[in-house]
Amino acid sequence: MMDNKMICTEQFENYVEGGEVKGFAFLGRLPYYRGLGLSMVEDIQVSVDGEKIAREDVRFSVRGKTYTLDEMETVYDDRWNFGEKARIIALKPGGLAPGNHRIEFAVRMRVSYLPFVPTTKDAKELALAA
Amino acid sequence: MGTIKRGVSLYSYQNETFQGKMSLEDCIRTSAELGANGIEIIGEQTFWGWPEVGVEDAKIDEWHQLIAKYDCVPVSHDFMLDYKRYKGREMPFEEQVASVRKDIDFGARLGMKYIRALVSIAPEVLVAAAPYAEEKGIKILIEVHAPLHFDHPWIIRHAEAFEKSGSDALGFLPDMGMFLHAYPPVMVEKFKRLGVPANIADYIVKAYEDRMLSEYVILNVQQMGGAGPSIAMAEVIRHNSAFEPKRMLDYMPRIHNIHGKFYQMYADYVEPSIPYDKIVDVLKQGGYDGYICSEYEGNRWIEDAEEPDSVEQVRRQQVMLAQLIGEPTPTALAA
Numbered sequence: 019m020m021d022n023k024m025i026c027t028e029q030f031e032n033y034v035e036g037g038e039v040k041g042f043a044f045l046g047r048l049p050y051y052r053g054l055g056l057s058m059v060e061d062i063q064v065s066v067d068g069e070k071i072a073r074e075d076v077r078f079s080v081r082g083k084t085y086t087l088d089e090m091e092t093v094y095d096d097r098w099n100f101g102e103k104a105r106i107i108a109l110k111p112g113g114l115a116p117g118n119h120r121i122e123f124a125v126r127m128r129v130s131y132l133p134f135v136p137t138t139k140d141a142k143e144l145a146l147a148a
Numbered sequence: 149m150g151t152i153k154r155g156v157s158l159y160s161y162q163n164e165t166f167q168g169k170m171s172l173e174d175c176i177r178t179s180a181e182l183g184a185n186g187i188e189i190i191g192e193q194t195f196w197g198w199p200e201v202g203v204e205d206a207k208i209d210e211w212h213q214l215i216a217k218y219d220c221v222p223v224s225h226d227f228m229l230d231y232k233r234y235k236g237r238e239m240p241f242e243e244q245v246a247s248v249r250k251d252i253d254f255g256a257r258l259g260m261k262y263i264r265a266l267v268s269i270a271p272e273v274l275v276a277a278a279p280y281a282e283e284k285g286i287k288i289l290i291e292v293h294a295p296l297h298f299d300h301p302w303i304i305r306h307a308e309a310f311e312k313s314g315s316d317a318l319g320f321l322p323d324m325g326m327f328l329h330a331y332p333p334v335m336v337e338k339f340k341r342l343g344v345p346a347n348i349a350d351y352i353v354k355a356y357e358d359r360m361l362s363e364y365v366i367l368n369v370q371q372m373g374g375a376g377p378s379i380a381m382a383e384v385i386r387h388n389s390a391f392e393p394k395r396m397l398d399y400m401p402r403i404h405n406i407h408g409k410f411y412q413m414y415a416d417y418v419e420p421s422i423p424y425d426k427i428v429d430v431l432k433q434g435g436y437d438g439y440i441c442s443e444y445e446g447n448r449w450i451e452d453a454e455e456p457d458s459v460e461q462v463r464r465q466q467v468m469l470a471q472l473i474g475e476p477t478p479t480a481l482a483a
Contacts, residue, residue: 053192097197
């Protein structure tokens with residue numbers, strides 16, 4: 019559900035911290051008909067041009083708050099809201115070169131009423147401005 | 149005795165609201181224009197922040213203003229109760245009950261008569277929350293949804309617990325998807341796009357029509373050489389069935405809201421997979437005078453191929469419902 023709407027095409031950019039390019043970032047949405055408390059987002063997988071970003075190098079950011087995936091597991095007072103565009107940050111020293119990159123994005127959710135743990139994926143070719 | 153009333157679950161417009169193409173006002177106005185003045189929501193879809201963060205009064209005030217502006221009626225707040233909030237351990241019983249009480253409060257703030265409980269929630273949790281629901285003038289309705297149905301032991305257990313509690317704040321909200329009398333064409337087409345060969349798709353559609361046991365269909369599809377998507381298409385029959393609408397009759401005193409689930413409405417106002425004519429007949433026979441709220445769920449089956457037009461789909465279903473209920477067709481419903 020909403021698989022093809024997970025990766026947003028705007029604001030795909032290198033991630034800069036302290037004047038240094040430390041990775042890249044894009045906007046992602048939760049593929050679900052409601053939002054979810056962060057503790058139930060079990061995993062976020064990102065890869066760029068076929069290269070998988072390690073779990074510990076992924077950050078999730080909404081409304082000015084940034085979390086590691088491990089931190090999110092015990093966050094009970096914040097949500098990834100329905101349709102909300104979260105900033106997904108992938109740490110990768112030096113970031114990406116300008117031009118097109120293939121981004122793959124997958125989210126694994128723990129949904130109380132489902133008898134399975136779904137992982138939903140999207141992949142898009144995004145253009146990084148020079 | 150009143151007549152059956154028409155409403156919309158704003159779940160129906162999820163493709164548009166997710167993308168910010170329809171606001172809450174658009175959803176309510178659109179429904180009202182179709183003569184569907186009952187509004188049902190999934191609290192945490194419509195209101196960002198619910199339940200973990202909370203919702204400010206300004207948002208609730210806006211809701212009430214919109215409901216008044218378009219002369220609508222708040223029907224149900226569908227809550228989720230995430231009892232798997234904590235990794236590796238289920239939420240303790242008392243905390244689950246407290247969570248339901250919180251949703252009762254939220255439903256009351258929104259002026260709802262009902263809150264919807266998901267079918268996986270244990271009856272003891274709802275029974276424990278019932279006195280508070282009574283106090284707040286809210287009924288908690290468990291959604292009877294495929295693969296469950298009114299003869300399933302889990303639902304019977306709920307029914308028995310509700311009777312034993314003596315509370316009239318506990319009831320049922322049947323989802324019409326449990327009366328799936330034909331394999332939905334939108335699902336057939338999706339599976340074909342995923343690579344299911346035509347002969348296997350035809351076989352599954354026919355086997356469903358013949359009411360064959362799902363396990364036999366899955367085995368036969370395997371033996372026909374079906375793999376991956378073909379097996380998935382056969383497995384759909386495991387969790388969907390053509391149960392009998394008349395099974396609702398035994399439970400009418402506790403049925404207070406209905407999910408008008410549909411996968412596709414043809415231009416001639418027919419839902420090809422769910423027998424709404426039979427359903428509405430049964431509801432009339434049972435003296436049902438609550439809402440049937442449209443619940444469009446075809447979006448997820450077509451979105452890979454085309455942009456869903458949820459409003460047109462809901463409009464067609466509302467025309468069908470108005471006709472079956474016996475209302476004169478409101479002008480605004482005309483194409």
